[in-house]
Amino acid sequence: MVLVNIVHAFSKEREGGNPAGVVVDTDILSSNEMLSIASTLDFSESAFVMKSDVADFKCRFFTPTTEVNLCAHATLAAVYTMIMEKRIQQKPITLVETNAEILLAHLYSDGSLMMEQKNPEYWDPEVDRHRVALLLGIKEEQLMLYPIQTVSTGVPKLIIPVKSLTGLLNIKPYLAGITEYCFEKKINGFYPFTPETREHSDAHARQFNPLAGINEDPATGVAAGALGGYMLKHKLSPKKELVIEQGYIMQMPSRIVVDMHHGVRVGGSVRFVKKVAL
DSSP states (O other): OOEEEEEEESBBTTBOOEEEEEEOSOTTOOHHHHHHHHHHHTOSEEEEEEOOSSSSEEEEEEOSSOEESOOHHHHHHHHHHHHHTTSSOOOSEEEEEOSSOEEEEEEOTTSOEEEEEOOOEEOOOOSOHHHHHHHHTSOGGGBOSSOOEEEESSSEEEEEEBSOHHHHHTOOOOHHHHHHHHHHHTOOOEEEEESOOSSSOSEEEOEEEGGGTEEEESOOHHHHHHHHHHHHHTTSOOOSEEEEEEOGGGTOOEEEEEEOSSSEEEEEOEEEEEEEEO
16 A cells, blocks of 8 residues: 655645645666556656655656656645655755756745746757747747747746737647647647636636646646746847746646746745545
8 A cells, every 4th residue: 555645836825726746765666667667647747756875755657657856846836745744844944965967945934835846947949839829739820920939947847928818728629630740849748828818817827748648637737847948039028037827728727936036946835635446
């Protein structure tokens, strides 16, 4: 039997957020056992916590179909769980070892958790805007005139500006085509967004990453960090702290804070939901 903490990151008050399974003391589990647990949970990612010689603990992340090297919401969920269960000391900075790098998670005075990301890297803009629009199931005229561009703060995401919230919510993604595109371009998902929002936020976004087994994600921290860099670079917002809405169409409203005052930090509120046995 394995005990799993269900923790929601980026939750809007007590609603929504992106759920992650967090399993601790997993040093004895094999990769196949971790993948089996993640597949059973069927969240976009689950975190498996083990000992580390170089950080407060180590995390491995699994989608229902594969292992990924980096995941923001599952990292925040793991840090929250380790603090809540008093397995690590509550302190301003927690070090988390991952397959990608050692991450820094910051505990803010208001109780929110923020994960440090790399400074944005900008790829050459995508010139075939018609192809991207087709893959989203919308007309090219529904795209803003800003570039479609892959940006990475640790994971490359294709940032796609859409004119209106209606246009964004009407997207009907061609998932097989997006999978092929992402494999071809060596990127990890489409992140269409619009400056039109439902609440007092800076952008509303959706995320499609079927290549990793995630058809749509209710909140994507690594993509929100990339979007923050994109909006700053292209002067879509003068602010260095943005709020990104996501997951509303999935009835899982999420609010992701992107803080760019000190590099790039992404996070927000995190809450424990329940513990289950598998």
